[in-house]
Amino acid sequence: xxxxxxxxxxxxxxxxxxxxxxxxxxxxxxxxxxxxxxxxxxxxxxxxxxxxxxxxxxxxxxxxxxxxxxxxxxxxxxxxxxxxxxxxxxxxxxxxxxxxxxxxx
Amino acid sequence: xxxxxxxxxxxxxxxxxxxxxxxxxxxxxxxxxxxxxxxxxxxxxxxxxxxxxxxxxxxxxxxxxxxxxxxxxxxxxxxxxxxxxxxxxxxxxxxxxxxxxxxxxxxxxxxxxxxxxxxxxxxxxxxxxxxxxxxxxxxxxxxxxxxxxxxxxxxxxxxxxxxxxxxxxxxxxxxxxxxxxxxxxxxxxxxxxxxxxxxxxxxxxxxxxxxxxxxxxxxxxxxxxxxxxxxxxxxxxxxxx
Numbered sequence: 001x002x003x004x005x006x007x008x009x010x011x012x013x014x015x016x017x018x019x020x021x022x023x024x025x026x027x028x029x030x031x032x033x034x035x036x037x038x039x040x041x042x043x044x045x046x047x048x049x050x051x052x053x054x055x056x057x058x059x060x061x062x063x064x065x066x067x068x069x070x071x072x073x074x075x076x077x078x079x080x081x082x083x084x085x086x087x088x089x090x091x092x093x094x095x096x097x098x099x100x101x102x103x104x105x
Numbered sequence: 106x107x108x109x110x111x112x113x114x115x116x117x118x119x120x121x122x123x124x125x126x127x128x129x130x131x132x133x134x135x136x137x138x139x140x141x142x143x144x145x146x147x148x149x150x151x152x153x154x155x156x157x158x159x160x161x162x163x164x165x166x167x168x169x170x171x172x173x174x175x176x177x178x179x180x181x182x183x184x185x186x187x188x189x190x191x192x193x194x195x196x197x198x199x200x201x202x203x204x205x206x207x208x209x210x211x212x213x214x215x216x217x218x219x220x221x222x223x224x225x226x227x228x229x230x231x232x233x234x235x236x237x238x239x240x241x242x243x244x245x246x247x248x249x250x251x252x253x254x255x256x257x258x259x260x261x262x263x264x265x266x267x268x269x270x271x272x273x274x275x276x277x278x279x280x281x282x283x284x285x286x287x288x289x290x291x292x293x294x295x296x297x298x299x300x301x302x303x304x305x306x307x308x309x310x311x312x313x314x315x316x317x318x319x320x321x322x323x324x325x326x327x328x329x330x331x332x333x334x335x336x337x338x339x340x341x342x343x344x345x346x
């Protein structure tokens with residue numbers, strides 16, 4: 001019991017350190033890099049589209065992976081957001097749609 | 106643009122991210138269960154949570170958790186899965202740049218896909234209080250940490266989130282954020298470009314290169330199709346609960 005909870009291998013410490021450096025490197029690096037480059041106003045205006053583009057890139061393959069249920073789940077999310085701009089409701093509608101379709105078919 | 110960092114902002118961010126509490130907690134429990142089965146101790150899992158704080162990468166390395174640990178494989182997996190984080194924090198720069206680095210750099214450590222997407226959409230709707238970023242991050246932290254320990258303690262007794270469609274919760278939230286952020290037809294070109302590039306790269310490449318590809322394709326499309334006479338409209342603030 002206590003071993004499963006409190007064991008700490010020296011190797012694990014090294015591996016966690018390496019993972020932490022890589023991960024924080026990306027988190028700090030993206031922010032830092034944006035401060036090092038001088039951008040034309042055209043590029044800067046384009047970068048305003050970065051969050052939307054990244055979120056699109058997170059959504060589309062994930063929905064495709066979830067199949068027809070996933071795509072219909074997104075439709076339910078879209079309808080809910082149109083009727084009432086509420087994140088919790090939209091999430092529940094999407095999850096419920098996927099859950100129902102999975103259990104019906 | 107006035108950027109502040111207030112307690113009210115932290116509360117706002119916390120409240121807007123609360124709906125994500127349940128699915129993030131459920132996935133924390135799954136990580137705890139898988140970590141326990143892989144022979145990672147609760148202490149080691151907690152250290153991963155504290156110092157790495159990247160659920161997808163933490164889960165992805167568990168199958169390789171055999172001593173001696175294959176450090177190169179684990180490092181490569183971490184690299185490929187966490188690559189996308191570069192774009193998340195890069196896009197936070199315009200919002201946070203006026204704040205001192207000693208405040209921003211610790212804050213960046215806990216940026217996740219979920220908290221970032223909620224925070225960014227608030228920014229798009231006119232939010233400028235940087236406390237919101239911290240508030241969004243805090244929700245993920247306060248459910249993920251205990252969630253992993255619960256999963257570790259309960260083991261196989263935890264239910265599978267997929268059974269309740271909870272695996273779709275993140276996709277639903279990202280989708281909802283996208284719809285909330287839609288402003289005009291000008292959004293469609295970059296978003297479509299991103300969707301196509303991301304899908305293609307998702308088929309072809311490992312890790313999260315697809316997120317990077319989508320982000321770059323979207324921005325490139327926005328730059329290439331920019332109308333030089335076009336003035337960026339400052340969006341009206343809108344309430345999302």
